[in-house]
Amino acid sequence: MPFSSPLPSPMALNKPPPSPSIFKKRSSSALGGPIPSSAASYLTALSQADARARNANGSPTSTPALSLSSSVTSSSEDTVLHDYADNDSNANGLLLPARPPTSEQVFTTVHTEFGHCANEEYRTTSQHPPGTPLPPHVEQDPPYYILLSTYISYLILICLGHVRDFVGKRLSPASYRHLMPRNGYAPLNSDFDSFYTRRLKTRMDECFSQPVTGVAGRTILLLDRISPDYNHTQIFTGTRTRALNISSYNYLGFAQARGGCADAVEESIKRYGISSLGSRLEGGSTDLHTISEALVANFVGMEDALISSMGFATNSTIIPALVGKGSLVISDELNHASIRFGTRISGSHVRMFKHNNMKSLENLLKEVISQGQPKTHRPWKKILVIVEGLYSMEGTLVNLPAILELKKKYKFYLFVDEAHSIGALGPHGRGVADYFGVNPRSIDILMGTFTKSFGAAGGYVSGSKALIDRLRVYGHSGPYAEAMTPSVLTQVVASMASIMGIALPPEMASSSKLAIEQEYHHPGPAPPSSLPSWLSLPPNLASGAEGSSRLRRLAFNSRYLHNGLIKLGFITYGHPSSPIVPLLLFNPGKMNMFHRLMKDRQTPIIVVVVAYPATPLVTSRVRFCVSAAHTKEDIDTVLKACDEVGDVLDLKHGLPKRQRWTVEEIMKRAVELGTMA
Amino acid sequence: MNATSTTLEPVFAFLESTLSTAQTTFDKLPGSAVVLRYVKSSHRNDPGRTVLELILFAFAVWTLLQSRTRADRNGKHFIQFSEKEIDELIDEWIPEPLAQPLTSTEQSDLASMPIIAGPNGPKPKLVSTGKTAVNLASFNFTGLAGNEHIKQRAVETLRKYGLGSCGPPGFYGTLDVHMDLENDIADFLGTEACILYSQGFSTVSSVIPAFCKRGDIIVADRAVNFAIQKGIQISRSTVRWFDHNDLNSLEEVLIGVEKERKRRRGPVTRRFIITEGIFQKDGVMVDLPKLIELKYKYKYRLILDETYSFGAVGRTGRGLTELYNVPAEKVDILLGSCAVGLASCGGFCAGSRVVIDHQRINGPSFVFSASMPALLAVSASEGINILRSTPSIFETLQENIRTARAVLDKLDCITIPSHPASPVIHVNVRASHPAAPPMSPSASTGSGSSKHQHSNPQSIVSSKDKSQLTPAEYEGEERLLQEVIEECLGQGVIVTRAKGLKGQEVVEPRPSIRLALTSALTKKETEKAVGVLKAALVKVLGKRR
Structure with missing residues (x-):
């Protein structure tokens, strides 16, 4: 564990290789062949190769322009690419598709935003095999030495932090002044409260809050930064690096600056302006809100829906309107912070059950219903069970069929937070209910966000008409929070309509009577009457062909990456269908290393590493967010990188060695991996 | 006796071998001798401490094994039920509906919410009438909307x-x-x-x-x-x-x-x-x-x-x-x-x-x-x-505010607590007896200082504020204001009531009409729009007297 060493973080500096002495103790016996023997030498070799590659490409502009013109529709897109591709060459393999398009393939997307992938084999359907129970999620344990070294790492970090605080307070009191009481003011943040942030998180600040620019699509442009003082300040070097983006919540690849949805948004800015100017109940409602809400309700298969301008606020302002004193909220222990925030504000009683554990839920239900409210033993007014469709840190799916079974017996209300699952799961992209083939109306409240699959922002809550009307009046957002802006609404409408597809308008010849209302059948295409009249989507989006191709690409990519990592020998969590693929790192020091090793490759890959307090202390992890925008080759790149980095950092503790596949074999058998359950 | 010892023999042998392997592995561990010596000497010197340490250790293990989600089954309020009783209780339990349907007034309020067709701004088009109206409800102080x-x-x-x-x-x-x-x-x-x-x-x-x-x-x-x-x-x-x-x-x-x-x-x-x-x-x-x-x-x-x-x-x-x-x-x-x-x-x-x-x-x-x-x-x-x-934006805005206040301040039937420079203007219905002192909070600050009553700082409800409306009065004022709003809307001016969360607010604010002025309207337009509101207020509130 190089990073737990007592020396100040070598990671804080950008290019110079860390002193090899820190890494000397790492045994190199486990690694064979061409792989460098230590992380340090690996890093050096990488940065050298990188520099060489950059120098070799003196004039990078000519080739990309030539071949791109065949793959994008209009010439304006080329110029845009050049705008920020100034010092980009295709040396990192990100600008151009691995396989140049043939004359009959026409791609309408920019490859850096949404990858070109024409091979119909790399597609699968996201669907739970009907009639089978959801296999229980088994969390694989690492070998004991990993656990032990993880604990020791934290121990060292904590001891060292306290020593540094002790010495620092005496030697340089000025830098601790904001943590000490001063002039009769208590510190805003005590040294104890901020210990974790100062002494542990600061060491890996390189991995967090990396500023970026451009579209958070298949690739992203990083604004390079260095820290001369161990992450206390970050200085921008002024250069940019294009990296493969496997971190943004861009499941269906709708984060695009070009294409039908962006065109629609541009049109809406011209038509509607920027803001809705006010809250929904006080003069901020437009016809676009009404249209979007009806479309969202159709999309999820509910009677009505309410849109809120921020995802976090959807939970934190809606839950208090549902439950209050005398009600009980039963919440999964891994539920998102916004749900906890909302339940705490609501004033209702809260109990938690073990993550996705139906036995634990049932026992809890038996207990709370039989005991009633604490002390008084009065029966609960109502019980609301809140679960997430897809858990953002674990990649686990809620066991919806089992919960619905329990719901029948225990008469609780069910709230499913589909922040990550809407759009990302199900054969029609309609979330967990669609994935399990369950009638969405058997769930009381479906909540979700537009940030993830739709490339927009904000959230919605949907349910019966009576419920939603009540939430319009009693949800905190209604009178007080600003309404969603027209541009965001348009992105929602356009992306949602492309997933659903737009039904062909009925024969114009038939009398107006027939033409007025085209019925919506869940989960079918959107009737044209349910969309703004000015919205015109290009044919491939309007027909739903691209939407369904995106859904199938996402499903394939998710399974391929997940199964590939397992076959490589990593410990991963979650369901194979989940676009969130967590890979377990355990040691805190490895987080920084993993992040840096992935970023400094010839094809830079940016990853999200998460640790305590977002996860339990020992199970630090890297979280990949797969997108439909990724091509099979991109996933190959990630797998290759993980394979090499995994060897260097000793991360492969999953499958026994005999059952592992080589990365070449995995790439060759991708279709098999991507389509197996 | 003999028989038992023979049957137990393999067990003993196994135990002995395990013990000896444990012993040798322990000996092999670096520093084990030091630990052993330390434990022995501490036990010899102070046997009580060993007992204490063992208890502490056991307690630590016990704490660690406690599940976070476990119920307080040993609490004095916990009642033991048999499985059958639990099932009966579950069968008997009838939860309240998740959401009470809205009352008819709430429903009509929701239906009367103005919905704008197309861009929102100083003069948007309304879905309900299809006509443009002057907007005194949306927040667009600086007129940046539509820029x-x-x-x-x-x-x-x-x-x-x-x-x-x-x-x-x-x-x-x-x-x-x-x-x-x-x-x-x-x-x-x-x-x-x-x-x-x-x-x-x-x-x-x-x-x-x-x-x-x-x-x-x-x-x-x-x-x-x-x-x-x-x-x-x-x-x-x-x-x-x-x-x-x-x-x-x-x-x-x-x-x-x-x-x-x-x-x-x-x-x-x-x-x-x-x-x-x-x-x-x-x-x-x-x-x-x-x-x-x-x-x-x-x-x-x-x-x-x-x-x-x-x-x-x-x-x-x-x-x-x-x-x-x-x-x-x-x-x-x-x-x-x-x-x-x-x-x-x-x-x-x-x-x-x-x-x-x-x-x-x-x-x-x-x-x-x-x-x-x-x-x-x-x-x-x-x-x-x-x-x-462009500082002129704020000159226009202030002028519009002055204009609006000049029109509204003369009215007897309302009180305006808002600051004269505030572009957010709240209009309250004046309490029905003209003799009663104005109840608005700002007025009370001026008069309150001379003879101070102490409000309890631990409660959000002020003891000074005796103007708490009864629910019926509250409802009545709301209706009146809503009538004013409908009246204005008919004349092509959008105004809104200050909406709140009934039942969730700790202190219900007095019902009011909230205006938000904007620099995007000219002085004339503002004057005219506020004039419409004035006429509506006079018409509706005057009727009441």
Whole structure:
């Protein structure tokens, strides 16, 4: 564990290789062949190769322009690419598709935003095999030495932090002044409260809050930064690096600056302006809100829906309107912070059950219903069970069929937070209910966000008409929070309509009577009457062909990456269908290393590493967010990188060695991996 | 005897071999001898300590094995039931419906909510009538809505960044345009730093719990807005309330808190004064210089919510700090909204670098929510540029406010608690007996100081405020105002009631019509629109007498 060493973080500096002495103790016996023997030498070799590659490409502009013109529709897109591709060459393999398009393939997307992938084999359907129970999620344990070294790492970090605080307070009191009481003011943040942030998180600040620019699509442009003082300040070097983006919540690849949805948004800015100017109940409602809400309700298969301008606020302002004193909220222990925030504000009683554990839920239900409210033993007014469709840190799916079974017996209300699952799961992209083939109306409240699959922002809550009307009046957002802006609404409408597809308008010849209302059948295409009249989507989006191709690409990519990592020998969590693929790192020091090793490759890959307090202390992890925008080759790149980095950092503790596949074999058998359950 | 010993023999042999292997492995461990010697000597010297240590060890194991979600089955309130009884209880239990359907008045209120067709602005088109109307309801103080330059910049941004940022700020959701906007706002206000939130409403309820923890002291105005109330609630700090916009009452409370602390000889805790610049509930403006003086005198930090004053007052719209010529640095935590002030979206918090950086890790709705779409950030930045360069916007706005007040102030049937410079104007129905003193909170601040009654600072409900309406009166006033609104709408003027959350507010504010004036209308247009409101008020309220 190089990073737990007592020396100040070598990671804080950008290019110079860390002193090899820190890494000397790492045994190199486990690694064979061409792989460098230590992380340090690996890093050096990488940065050298990188520099060489950059120098070799003196004039990078000519080739990309030539071949791109065949793959994008209009010439304006080329110029845009050049705008920020100034010092980009295709040396990192990100600008151009691995396989140049043939004359009959026409791609309408920019490859850096949404990858070109024409091979119909790399597609699968996201669907739970009907009639089978959801296999229980088994969390694989690492070998004991990993656990032990993880604990020791934290121990060292904590001891060292306290020593540094002790010495620092005496030697340089000025830098601790904001943590000490001063002039009769208590510190805003005590040294104890901020210990974790100062002494542990600061060491890996390189991995967090990396500023970026451009579209958070298949690739992203990083604004390079260095820290001369161990992450206390970050200085921008002024250069940019294009990296493969496997971190943004861009499941269906709708984060695009070009294409039908962006065109629609541009049109809406011209038509509607920027803001809705006010809250929904006080003069901020437009016809676009009404249209979007009806479309969202159709999309999820509910009677009505309410849109809120921020995802976090959807939970934190809606839950208090549902439950209050005398009600009980039963919440999964891994539920998102916004749900906890909302339940705490609501004033209702809260109990938690073990993550996705139906036995634990049932026992809890038996207990709370039989005991009633604490002390008084009065029966609960109502019980609301809140679960997430897809858990953002674990990649686990809620066991919806089992919960619905329990719901029948225990008469609780069910709230499913589909922040990550809407759009990302199900054969029609309609979330967990669609994935399990369950009638969405058997769930009381479906909540979700537009940030993830739709490339927009904000959230919605949907349910019966009576419920939603009540939430319009009693949800905190209604009178007080600003309404969603027209541009965001348009992105929602356009992306949602492309997933659903737009039904062909009925024969114009038939009398107006027939033409007025085209019925919506869940989960079918959107009737044209349910969309703004000015919205015109290009044919491939309007027909739903691209939407369904995106859904199938996402499903394939998710399974391929997940199964590939397992076959490589990593410990991963979650369901194979989940676009969130967590890979377990355990040691805190490895987080920084993993992040840096992935970023400094010839094809830079940016990853999200998460640790305590977002996860339990020992199970630090890297979280990949797969997108439909990724091509099979991109996933190959990630797998290759993980394979090499995994060897260097000793991360492969999953499958026994005999059952592992080589990365070449995995790439060759991708279709098999991507389509197996 | 013999038989048992023979049958047990393999067991003994096994035990012995295990023990000896354990022994040898233990011996082989480096430093095992030292540990053994230490344990032996400590046991010899002090056998009681060994017992104690064993108990401690057992306790630690027991604690570790306790499940977090386990029920308090041993509590004295727990009743043991048999399985059958539990099943019966489950069968018997009938939950309340998840949501009561709306009452008919609520339904008609919801139906009467104006919906705008096309762009919202000073003169939008209504869905219900299909006609344009003058808008005195939406927040567009500076008339930035519909600005062609901003639209053009937004489209350029869209073409470079797409729409959504697809990630929280911590994980590749921080765009350069977000940092630019943060710098722009900090620079505009004159603070060290600034942090962006993606919704104005959620900003303050996230900022408060980021700083105020259990045991800290919050002294807040009784009429703070709902978001602040929720922030205070979730912070779990000790709260003391002072009378609405009454700084004498604030000082009393501050003295009281100090006394209490001295009596208890407690350590210095974090102390905050929380109030609003222009109050959302009635448009009253706080006396900032006096407030700053008090905060320094009693060593409090000030959290000032400028949602309705940023982009509304001051020569270039910098808010209360500009209006009173107080450096913004003196306000420790200054909050504002880009949605209200800059006709974009989101909120911000400005302050010192320490204050801002703290929120980047501890502000729940900053950490756990996706960052604002790039084009909205750029729109807000452009809005600031426009405000900087065109002070005439605020001259027009102030003139419109003066015009509106000149029309409304003459009316007998209403009271207006709002500050004369506030673009948010609340119109209350005057209490039915003309002899009764005006009940509006601002009026009470003036008269209250001469003969002070002490309100209980621990309760948000003021003992001074005897004007609490009965539900019937409340309903009646609401109906009247709604009638006024319908009347105005018929005449082509959109106004709105100040909507609240009935039943969830700690103190129900008096029903009012809330106007939001804008510089996008000319003086004439404003005069005419407010004239329509005046006529409607006279017609509806006059009928009542």
